[in-house]
Amino acid sequence: MPRTLILYATTEGHTARIAERIAQVLRERGHAVEAHPADATPVGLNPAAYDGVIVGASIHYGRHPGYLRALVRGHRTALAKQPGAFFSVSLSAGGPGAKPEAARRYLETFLRQVGWRPQQTATVAGALQYSKYGVFKRLLMRMFVGVTGGDTDTSRDYEYTDWDAVERFADAFARRMKQA
Numbered sequence: 001m002p003r004t005l006i007l008y009a010t011t012e013g014h015t016a017r018i019a020e021r022i023a024q025v026l027r028e029r030g031h032a033v034e035a036h037p038a039d040a041t042p043v044g045l046n047p048a049a050y051d052g053v054i055v056g057a058s059i060h061y062g063r064h065p066g067y068l069r070a071l072v073r074g075h076r077t078a079l080a081k082q083p084g085a086f087f088s089v090s091l092s093a094g095g096p097g098a099k100p101e102a103a104r105r106y107l108e109t110f111l112r113q114v115g116w117r118p119q120q121t122a123t124v125a126g127a128l129q130y131s132k133y134g135v136f137k138r139l140l141m142r143m144f145v146g147v148t149g150g151d152t153d154t155s156r157d158y159e160y161t162d163w164d165a166v167e168r169f170a171d172a173f174a175r176r177m178k179q180a
């Protein structure tokens with residue numbers, strides 16, 4: 001049974017949901033999957049002990065979190081030897097006012113900074129979760145998405161994720177690991 005590690009970095013919880021969907025698909029394909037938030041990994045976590053690793057993170061203020069950069073960078077030698085995948089979650093990746101080239105830039109910048117070249121990458125459209133933001137963040141996000149033609153009704157949340165694409169991403173990773 002292939003052992004797969006999923007590390008994710010989330011602020012409002014949406015990337016955790018995407019990681020969980022990927023884990024579910026991999027379990028259906030017979031993988032033993034461990035999914036951990038990257039800011040609370042178990043002591044002594046060793047990516048080299050797994051057969052494959054998937055990392056996912058959301059974008060806030062134009063970047064992926066520094067703690068994830070440090071974690072991935074610290075394990076880059078082990079990661080280079082395994083099947084690996086990275087997905088980057090943002091509003092630039094999909095939804096109204098999306099800027100796919102910006103989403104791709106976020107992803108490429110992160111991988112360049114950490115020195116990791118996973119075989120599989122994806123930008124994934126995230127969510128606008130006004131109900132989870134405090135007053136300041138809600139106002140800021142409303143202004144931010146308003147400028148780009150996004151959804152500004154703060155009385156509700158919006159989800160732009162293409163779940164079928166997420167499942168295809170997981171499925172492709174399962175096939176890659178089978179070949180490895």
Ligand SMILES: Cc1cc2nc3c(=O)[nH]c(=O)nc-3n(C[C@H](O)[C@H](O)[C@H](O)COP(=O)(O)O)c2cc1C
Pocket residue numbers: 009010011012013014015016058059060061062063089090091092093125126127128129137141
């Ligand atoms: C304060 C804040 C800043 C954000 N900055 C960006 C950004 O610079 N570019 C972008 O494409 N998306 C941005 N987003 C959108 C998030 O990437 C999106 O909401 C994502 O679903 C968050 O995932 P999470 O819940 O896992 O943290 C921002 C969201 C928030 C709340």
